[in-house]
Amino acid sequence: MRWDNLTDNPAKTTKDGDGALFAADAVTTRTFDTPEFRGITFHEVRARSIVNRVPGASRMPFEWTVNPYRGCSHACVYCFARKTHSYLDLDTGLGFDSQIVVKINAPELVRRELASSRWHGAHIAMGTNVDCYQRAEGRYRLMPGILTALRDHANPFSILTKGTLILRDLELLRQAAEVTEVGVSVSVGFIDPELWRTVEPGTPSPERRLDVVRTLSEHGIGCGVLMAPVIPFLGDRPDQLRATVRAIAAAGATSVTPLVLHLRPGAREWFMEWLGLHHPELVGRYERLYADGAYAPTWYQRRVTRHVHELATEYGIGPSHRGTPRTLPGGVEPQPPLDGSAPSQLTLL
Numbered sequence: 001m002r003w004d005n006l007t008d009n010p011a012k013t014t015k016d017g018d019g020a021l022f023a024a025d026a027v028t029t030r031t032f033d034t035p036e037f038r039g040i041t042f043h044e045v046r047a048r049s050i051v052n053r054v055p056g057a058s059r060m061p062f063e064w065t066v067n068p069y070r071g072c073s074h075a076c077v078y079c080f081a082r083k084t085h086s087y088l089d090l091d092t093g094l095g096f097d098s099q100i101v102v103k104i105n106a107p108e109l110v111r112r113e114l115a116s117s118r119w120h121g122a123h124i125a126m127g128t129n130v131d132c133y134q135r136a137e138g139r140y141r142l143m144p145g146i147l148t149a150l151r152d153h154a155n156p157f158s159i160l161t162k163g164t165l166i167l168r169d170l171e172l173l174r175q176a177a178e179v180t181e182v183g184v185s186v187s188v189g190f191i192d193p194e195l196w197r198t199v200e201p202g203t204p205s206p207e208r209r210l211d212v213v214r215t216l217s218e219h220g221i222g223c224g225v226l227m228a229p230v231i232p233f234l235g236d237r238p239d240q241l242r243a244t245v246r247a248i249a250a251a252g253a254t255s256v257t258p259l260v261l262h263l264r265p266g267a268r269e270w271f272m273e274w275l276g277l278h279h280p281e282l283v284g285r286y287e288r289l290y291a292d293g294a295y296a297p298t299w300y301q302r303r304v305t306r307h308v309h310e311l312a313t314e315y316g317i318g319p320s321h322r323g324t325p326r327t328l329p330g331g332v333e334p335q336p337p338l339d340g341s342a343p344s345q346l347t348l349l
């Protein structure tokens with residue numbers, strides 16, 4: 001593994017401009033013989049910096065991120081953060097799901113960097129690369145320290161997650177929301193149980209994720225839903241879209257933002273292999289739909305987006321009905337990537 005390239009992406013610039021490398025002697029590799037961590041290897045590292053500037057941030061809905069983990073045991077087949085594992089010479093398929101890099105000093109670094117005179121209190125987005133509430137967080141408990149530092153500095157932030165573990169930190173989120181802007185979004189692209197089991201095998205079920213939305217809302221923390229990804233030919237039938245939006249509305253989401261599956265290199269190969277195994281009859285249709293690259297054609301994206309927006313209106317979700325801003329990391333406007341310029345750091349959590 002290339003520990004000298006342990007950055008969120010190879011061209012990354014950090015707040016301190018040092019490239020955020022990890023010292024090779026700072027790596028400890030562990031496995032845990034408990035059912036939830038069986039088959040997973042953790043690489044504990046001490047990062048040199050943690051608040052990262054997103055390259056090309058002008059095209060992103062956020063400029064600064066904190067990512068305490070690399071790799072994700074939620075193991076979504078379509079996850080385009082897979083590509084980032086290749087920077088470490090790690091496998092982007094099973095390796096991404098099971099070789100997890102843990103930045104064990106993330107909380108102390110966040111606190112230190114927020115206290116720096118050079119820090120200007122910008123919004124920080126979390127869950128933009130991999131899920132900060134993936135299973136590893138249950139053991140490493142990095143997020144409470146990070147949230148505490150953000151709260152203490154009244155620094156605005158947002159979290160995008162599929163992890164129910166976020167509820168463990170409900171009280172900290174509530175305290176932070178009293179002093180700064182806090183945005184939480186949960187990702188639920190569909191509620192079909194069969195599709196979930198095969199394409200998002202390591203995640204909590206969509207029902208449990210919607211319970212998170214419900215619980216956060218009940219505790220005064222408005223929560224949007226990133227309806228992503230909408231998976232062509234598997235999760236895009238009108239009845240499926242309706243059922244999903246209805247469930248999202250019933251959970252009390254403040255907004256619903258649809259995003260069609262995109263297949264960037266790294267994710268594309270893994271997804272197509274999965275498709276050939278589980279839905280071989282669709283391989284040709286996918287090759288045609290994604291013939292021009294990572295994104296489905298604009299007409300397709302528009303069709304899905306319009307349909308979801310109509311359903312959202314019907315079920316009373318969205319700012320026009322609640323007066324609540326839609327919240328995505330960094331306050332991104334919930335527009336679909338109709339011009340092919342989707343936020344490339346948003347991994348469709």
Ligand code: SF4
Binds near residue numbers: 081349
């Ligand atoms: S899409 Fe999100 S939750 Fe799924 S594997 Fe990627 S980072 Fe993890």
